[in-house]
Amino acid sequence: MKQDASTMLQKVFxxxxxxxxxxxxxxxxxxxxxxxxxxxxxxxxxxELARFHTNGVWNTFSRGxxxxxxxxxxxxxxxxxxxxxxxxxxxLVLGLLDxxxxxxxxxxxxxxxxxxxxxxxxxxxxxxxxxxxxxHYRAISDPLMTTLALTAIYFVTKYVREYKLKDLILxxxxxxxxxxxxxFAIIIFGGILASVAFIPLFKRERAxxxxxxxxxxxxxxxxxxxxxxxxxxxxxxxxxxxxKIGSGLGGWGHRNWLTQKQQxxxxxxxxxRRVEWDFxxxxxxxxxxxxxxxxxxxVFIDNPKLKTDITIVNLFFRIPYILLMSTGLxxxxxxxxxxxxxxxxxxxxxxxxxxxxxxFSVACGVSLAIINYIEHRWVFTASISALIIGxxxxxxxxxxxQKILLIGQLLLIPLLSLFSAAKLLP
Numbered sequence: 452m453k454q455d456a457s458t459m460l461q462k463v464f465x466x467x468x469x470x471x472x473x474x475x476x477x478x479x480x481x482x483x484x485x486x487x488x489x490x491x492x493x494x495x496x497x498x499e500l501a502r503f504h505t506n507g508v509w510n511t512f513s514r515g516x517x518x519x520x521x522x523x524x525x526x527x528x529x530x531x532x533x534x535x536x537x538x539x540x541x542x543l544v545l546g547l548l549d550x551x552x553x554x555x556x557x558x559x560x561x562x563x564x565x566x567x568x569x570x571x572x573x574x575x576x577x578x579x580x581x582x583x584x585x586x587h588y589r590a591i592s593d594p595l596m597t598t599l600a601l602t603a604i605y606f607v608t609k610y611v612r613e614y615k616l617k618d619l620i621l622x623x624x625x626x627x628x629x630x631x632x633x634x635f636a637i638i639i640f641g642g643i644l645a646s647v648a649f650i651p652l653f654k655r656e657r658a659x660x661x662x663x664x665x666x667x668x669x670x671x672x673x674x675x676x677x678x679x680x681x682x683x684x685x686x687x688x689x690x691x692x693x694x695k696i697g698s699g700l701g702g703w704g705h706r707n708w709l710t711q712k713q714q715x716x717x718x719x720x721x722x723x724r725r726v727e728w729d730f731x732x733x734x735x736x737x738x739x740x741x742x743x744x745x746x747x748x749x750v751f752i753d754n755p756k757l758k759t760d761i762t763i764v765n766l767f768f769r770i771p772y773i774l775l776m777s778t779g780l781x782x783x784x785x786x787x788x789x790x791x792x793x794x795x796x797x798x799x800x801x802x803x804x805x806x807x808x809x810x811f812s813v814a815c816g817v818s819l820a821i822i823n824y825i826e827h828r829w830v831f832t833a834s835i836s837a838l839i840i841g842x843x844x845x846x847x848x849x850x851x852x853q854k855i856l857l858i859g860q861l862l863l864i865p866l867l868s869l870f871s872a873a874k875l876l877p
Contacts, residue, residue: 461565461854464861468572471865475872476579483588484539492591493535495695500524500534513682515691519631520592538590545594546578546587552601553835556608559802560843569857570842573781574835576864580871583777583827583834592693593828596632599625600639600832604809607643611650611801616664622647623668627675634692638816639832642809650801650808701731705743707823708750709734711757723823747819758822765818769825770833777827777834779867780860784844785837803843810836 603625610618629636683691744753751758813833
């Protein structure tokens with residue numbers, strides 16, 4: 452009788468969690484997705500669309516663009532409908548595809564029924580409600596890149612579990628396609644490459660056959676990556692990606708560096724208020740572009756202490772906060788796994804090792820590359836990796852602690868969802 456009451460209570464908590472998540476998703480779709488006015492980066496992509504119509508596909512590709520995303524939008528723009536809203540709806544569909552891919556990655560872990568429900572509910576919250584997943588309500592390129600990334604990660608987890616050549620080929624294909632959207636995909640690809648290169652050797656693969664497969668992976672990846680670069684290579688003898696430039700003399704790299712230099716308070720402990728574009732222009736006119744360091748190495752050479760401080764703050768404060776707001780109590784399960792690195796190779800399954808590689812690649816890559824504000828969407832694949840590892844960590848706990856934390860997560864998800872929805876109210 453007591454067990455029946457406990458089971459019934461678990462079902463009630465699941466209904467409450469899932470119900471609140473679905474209602475808030477519908478609320479967000481109605482209040483965000485159908486607004487005809489472009490928001491934030493949507494203005495940039497509308498200008499890219501105008502470039503497509505003015506210059507044509509070949510010339511636009513040759514100068515760098517989000518190749519796949521803008522090609523889709525270009526085709527959609529010929530429909531007698533509002534292309535901005537259609538692209539937002541397509542990104543919501545990509546969110547559903549992300550959820551299915553997460554389910555496919557979770558399935559081989561043989562989770563208990565309650566654990567699977569909690570994991571999928573948390574994933575739904577992370578994709579459609581959390582700040583990390585807010586990108587799915589905007590017509591921007593990030594959802595397409597993350598869907599391609601999750602597809603590549605899914606095939607990588609299959610490959611390191613079953614060592615089938617077709618999975619390796621598909622992983623290489625989708626890894627290359629990530630770069631058709633944004634070159635920012637490099638931070639995700641680092642984890643994919645590490646998984647393909649090292650996990651088979653750690654587990655059972657012989658060196659020589661493995662090197663042959665690794666070479667095949669590289670060849671397919673490079674060919675796929677370069678397909679959309681043919682116009683740029685032909686006209687400019689280089690590869691070109693999407694570039695967000697400022698309205699004047701400087702670009703976003705200049706603006707972010709000057710933001711750190713000025714350190715204007717924003718009311719947040721996580722970031723400074725960005726300097727205005729006029730200030731960027733005035734600074735460049737007075738000091739020249741060469742006075743502003745370029746890239747991670749340039750910033751480090753210019754001010755080693757500043758770059759070191761920023762990297763530490765990103766890795767140990769900003770990213771953990773994003774993970775907490777995206778995964779809730781599953782972060783505890785994730786920390787339970789990562790706190791014992793000496794036992795990873797001995798105790799963890801190949802799939803979890805691959806997800807760890809992706810997580811650390813994204814977390815460390817973002818921490819090194821970003822010198823100002825880390826946008827939650829940049830850490831999306833790390834959050835999803837941490838979510839899956841977290842539920843796996845719960846399964847390793849005692850039955851009592853599993854139930855406490857799983858029920859706690861089911862209670863926390865509605866609260867986090869309401870908090871997110873409240874931000875949309877005027």
